[in-house]
Amino acid sequence: MFKKILIANRGEIAIRVHRACCELGIPTVAIFSEADRAALHVRVCDEAFCVGPAPSRKSYLNMDRILEVAQQCGVDAIHPGYGFLSENAEFAERCAALGITFIGPNTKAIRVMGNKTTSRVAVAEMNVPLVPGMKENLRDEAHAMEWAERIGLPLMMKAAAGGGGKGMRMITRMEDVPAAFRAARSEGLDSFGDASVYLERYVESPRHIEIQVLGDKHGNIIYFPERECSIQRRHQKVIEEAPSTIVDEDMRRAMGEAAVKAARSVGYDSAGTVEFIVSGKTREFFFLEMNTRLQVEHPITEMITGVDLCKEMIKSAAGDPLPFTQEDISLYGHAIECRIYAEDPDNNFLPTPGKIIGLRVPGGPWVRDESGMYEGLDVPIHYDPMLSKLVVWGSTRERAITRMLRALGEYAVKGIKTTISFHARVIGSEAFAKGDFDTHYIDNHFRPADAARPMPHEDVALLSAAIQAYRRDKERAQHLLGGHPDGQEHSAWKSSGRVR
Amino acid sequence: MTYIATYRGQITKIQVQESEAGNFRVTLGNRDYVVDFLEPQKNILSLIIDGKSYEVDVDAAANSDDFGVMIKGDHYEIEVVEERKKKLAMKLAAGASGRQDLKSPMAGNVRAVLVQVGEHVAAGQVLLILEAMKMQNEIKSPIAGILGSITAREGVTVSMGDPLCVVEPIPD
Numbered sequence: 295m296f297k298k299i300l301i302a303n304r305g306e307i308a309i310r311v312h313r314a315c316c317e318l319g320i321p322t323v324a325i326f327s328e329a330d331r332a333a334l335h336v337r338v339c340d341e342a343f344c345v346g347p348a349p350s351r352k353s354y355l356n357m358d359r360i361l362e363v364a365q366q367c368g369v370d371a372i373h374p375g376y377g378f379l380s381e382n383a384e385f386a387e388r389c390a391a392l393g394i395t396f397i398g399p400n401t402k403a404i405r406v407m408g409n410k411t412t413s414r415v416a417v418a419e420m421n422v423p424l425v426p427g428m429k430e431n432l433r434d435e436a437h438a439m440e441w442a443e444r445i446g447l448p449l450m451m452k453a454a455a456g457g458g459g460k461g462m463r464m465i466t467r468m469e470d471v472p473a474a475f476r477a478a479r480s481e482g483l484d485s486f487g488d489a490s491v492y493l494e495r496y497v498e499s500p501r502h503i504e505i506q507v508l509g510d511k512h513g514n515i516i517y518f519p520e521r522e523c524s525i526q527r528r529h530q531k532v533i534e535e536a537p538s539t540i541v542d543e544d545m546r547r548a549m550g551e552a553a554v555k556a557a558r559s560v561g562y563d564s565a566g567t568v569e570f571i572v573s574g575k576t577r578e579f580f581f582l583e584m585n586t587r588l589q590v591e592h593p594i595t596e597m598i599t600g601v602d603l604c605k606e607m608i609k610s611a612a613g614d615p616l617p618f619t620q621e622d623i624s625l626y627g628h629a630i631e632c633r634i635y636a637e638d639p640d641n642n643f644l645p646t647p648g649k650i651i652g653l654r655v656p657g658g659p660w661v662r663d664e665s666g667m668y669e670g671l672d673v674p675i676h677y678d679p680m681l682s683k684l685v686v687w688g689s690t691r692e693r694a695i696t697r698m699l700r701a702l703g704e705y706a707v708k709g710i711k712t713t714i715s716f717h718a719r720v721i722g723s724e725a726f727a728k729g730d731f732d733t734h735y736i737d738n739h740f741r742p743a744d745a746a747r748p749m750p751h752e753d754v755a756l757l758s759a760a761i762q763a764y765r766r767d768k769e770r771a772q773h774l775l776g777g778h779p780d781g782q783e784h785s786a787w788k789s790s791g792r793v794r
Numbered sequence: 795m796t797y798i799a800t801y802r803g804q805i806t807k808i809q810v811q812e813s814e815a816g817n818f819r820v821t822l823g824n825r826d827y828v829v830d831f832l833e834p835q836k837n838i839l840s841l842i843i844d845g846k847s848y849e850v851d852v853d854a855a856a857n858s859d860d861f862g863v864m865i866k867g868d869h870y871e872i873e874v875v876e877e878r879k880k881k882l883a884m885k886l887a888a889g890a891s892g893r894q895d896l897k898s899p900m901a902g903n904v905r906a907v908l909v910q911v912g913e914h915v916a917a918g919q920v921l922l923i924l925e926a927m928k929m930q931n932e933i934k935s936p937i938a939g940i941l942g943s944i945t946a947r948e949g950v951t952v953s954m955g956d957p958l959c960v961v962e963p964i965p966d
Binding site for chain 2: 636640641645647675676703706711712714715718750752757764
């Protein structure tokens, strides 16, 4: 097993990885940017080093400095978490060159799966179903028109290096193809430094369902029950649950086996996730992409299977064979995760960085809070707005829902706006209870209705603001009159400190 | 003391009386409330009204009449102005109609300033770009006019409510 692990990340995921290391008896090294000196991960890890100024590219993405720290403190492995350097093949290679284990898959897997067109070619060879469309990149507008005719409307134009909803254009009319081609190219170049784009069929009423896989360095790969991640805003997941309401035992096995095949196509040897797009109408599933890292929503899989994925990922990187086989993985009950963001759900999800002046964390049975928050933390403006993940387990989906509503009710973050109450409204909605949603649910259906909802405590809000205004005005008036708010007479001598 | 509160464009007259320390009698329009009031932590209020307990966050910048109130995760942006001051402000506003003071809707970094002082701008034209937490936000001109002044500087961090720039209406 490793002697010491550097965690090349921040916030809640750095703490999650630290906890796994702690249970394995491995000391940890935190890295932080100048803006993150006060961050919780810096305080919980055993060692901590500053790796540069606030902007990510100068700190959390600064490979030279991170590797320098790694060598200085003599770590033998680096866990990249998610985001930042977690899917960066160059970083993995540079770790290897220094004799440091990158806790993730082999670099070929990172490279092939990191590009949508090369990954489509790789998994198609293993007969994994693909969204009908191209396995090469488009050359020019004429080439785009030719393929658009061949696949048929509606279409998606996608940046090959894309992700997170960027560099995607839906096309419903042939005459829009050239403009979508240009837009997706420039977005791909801007966001990912790669202008390659391709076309595929647009899947109607799409659901996003993914399969966690776990591989070791001995050729074993197993799959876990699916995660349903269709509740998204701006193509980013906000609520995930496991299992999905539309997947039955046969479909679960079919998706799991397809995911293992996709992983096998690149000799996958770590924790990873195969994402599928599923038609809500036909329940056909198609390979979307593979994320070659630990996923934000991994805890819901842990909750329904009892497997600590983060720990198993570290053990597998150290060369341990998987301690269980496919038959050992079974599914108990239901888990839901809400991503708590520092965003204003009533104002277009604008980020709300600032100081957390009060914090009350939910507890009680089967409630798990994966968080980087503490009372007094100043949430910086430089990084992802996710503050924490609230995860609950229930023996049935209904029980998980009522438990999540209870836990959200307990969760109080004061000083900045968060998405906590928004989650409660989504989870409490009729469509969610029925499992009747697709990836457009929040943006197209839920939000318009939510914006017009009556505010339940308007009078209390108004009178609170008025009382505070009154108290402020009273204090000011007393100041002007030279009196103290407590009624004592003001004394210049007293305030200058000569009389006690 | 009588205040005028504005919430979502709705105006409510509010009378506040401190009957004794920690106890307030508040009249909202024609509704009366007796409020048991405590501020156990700065900006966090514990209110008991008719036996019901509420925890309320109230945030207001110094010298601002804009209060940000949060109850059970819902946010209320409320302007509260003393009655006489409000009447005066309404008179003044009528005299200087159209001038737009653009304030930052969030804390962030000024990524780009796209206009210069004296420039004619169209309604909806993007004036500057703010960035926070990996998200870029365009600040657009609410009216057609002339850029009067710019306080925002590229690369400089602003807080929520900080002035960014002023758009003056085109003189007749």
